Amino acid sequence: MLSRSRLLPHISSLMCKRTFKTNGCRAVLFDIDGVLIRGKKKIKGATESLIRLQEARIPFAFLTNGGGVLESVKTKQLMDILNEEQAKKIELSPEHMILSHSPMKALLDKHRGDKILIIGDHDSAKVAREYGFTNAVGVKDFFHQNPHIHAKSANKVKMSTIEQSVKEYEENNLTQPFKAVFVMHDPEDFGRDLQICMDVLLSRGSPGSPFHLDDQEVDLYMSNPDLLYSGTYSTPRFGQGLFKLCLQSVYKEMNKRDLRLNQFGKPEKVTYEFAEKKLEKIASELGYNKVDVIYAVGDNPAADVRGANNAGHHYQSVLVRTGVFSSPESNDRADPAKHVVQDVNEFVDKLINKGL
Structure with a gap:
């Protein structure tokens, strides 16, 4: 048991930490690829x-596409x-991580029980179900x-693999029309997924039935507009934005209408x-009552800089030279950042020393 002399300072510390909040603070929103890591390797100083x-x-959080x-x-x-x-000194939780599809949780009120087609590799469908x-x-x-919906992909897969596919859905569910398509990550099989997605959009959600070249009845949601991203390879690679461009082009060619997404x-x-809501919660837990300014640090002018520049006066865009942006120019011409630094280490130096 703590003595009275030791207990009072302890209580005082807790009150300061949990009851009395300081004024506003600066906060940081980090992109990940091209800022902190490249592929599976960290960037120096991250x-x-x-x-x-x-x-x-x-306070800081991560915002990635x-x-x-x-x-x-x-x-x-x-x-x-x-x-x-x-x-190990870094205290992180999933609350610090914002993925491209994290805001899609807001669609639960509209699509909670609807049959939804999930496009994306990894565990995208499981993620959607975890979301509700x-x-x-x-x-x-x-x-x-x-499997015959895209013969070229079927030819690449052993029939035994298809026959052993896990049947997670009731037979009557397979006959229900899709109400929406969620593109939650880059397609695993570009041609196959483009075909299936287009079938769903043009058939009022029932692939295999005749195409209805009229108003679009199936909602389409996409999580990441990036045409390019920075990975392990020496130059940027195509991302989900290429899939978006293909969908728009094919739909317009087939339907003579613009794709609604x-x-x-x-x-x-x-x-x-x-x-911003995530950062405000993190800041509150640190004892601040508001966030005055958010530094959004990224490597992609078309995504990170443009997004921060258009997000509101409390955002300040920061462009690093360790990813997509590698121009010898002092700034990007199309989407100029408020601040340009060599890397994340230089940014933190300036931030802590109030050089921004």
């Missing part, structure tokens, strides 16, 4: 930068890449039930509004 922010009690897994899985993946003894979309059907599962991910404002 771990130290996060530790320094934590020690300075500056990546996805296909739960926020808890992505958090562990990041920590594994930052893996070193000092990385109980009738989410993965594109691979649907394909295994209907709802876009999430950076640079969409809805994504930054979602991220």
Whole structure:
């Protein structure tokens, strides 16, 4: 038991921490690929930068256009890449992680029980079901039930694999029309997924039935508009944005109408509004009563910089040179950032020393 002399300071400390909040603070929203890591390798100074922010009690979170897994899985993946003894000092939870499809949770009120086609590799369909979309059907599962829908992909798969496909859905569920398509991550099989997605959109949600070239009845939601992203390869690679362009082009060619879609991910404002609420909660837990300014750090001008520049006056865009942006120019011409730095380490130096 603590003595009275030791107990009073302890109570006082708790009251200051939990009851009396300080004024506003600065906060940071980090992109991941091209800022903290490239592929499965960390960028120099990433771990130290996060530790320094934590020690300075500056709230931060991660906003990535990546996805296909739960926020808890992505958090562990990041920590594994930052893996070193000092990385254990970083206190992270899934609440710090915002994926491209995290804001899609807001669609539960509209689509909770609807049959939804999930496009994306990894565990995208499982993620959708974890979010509460109980009738989410993965594109691979649907394909295994209907292998002739894309013959070239069927030829690549052993029939035994298709026949052994896990039957997670009741037979009557397979006859129900799809009400929506969620593109939650990059397609695993581009041609197959493009075909199936188009079949759903043009058949009023019932692939195999005649195409109805009229108003679009199936809702389409996409999580990531990035045409390019920075990975392990030396130059940027095509991302989900290429799938979007193909869908739009094919739909217009088939239907003579524009494809109607709802876009999430950076640079969409809805994504930054979602991220701001997350940062406000993190800041509140640190004892701040508001967030005055959010530094959004990214490597992709068309996504990270444009998104921050359009998100509101309290956002300030920060562009690093360790990812997509590698131009010798002092800034990006199409989407100029408020601040341009060499890497995350230089950004944190300037932030802590109030050089921004």
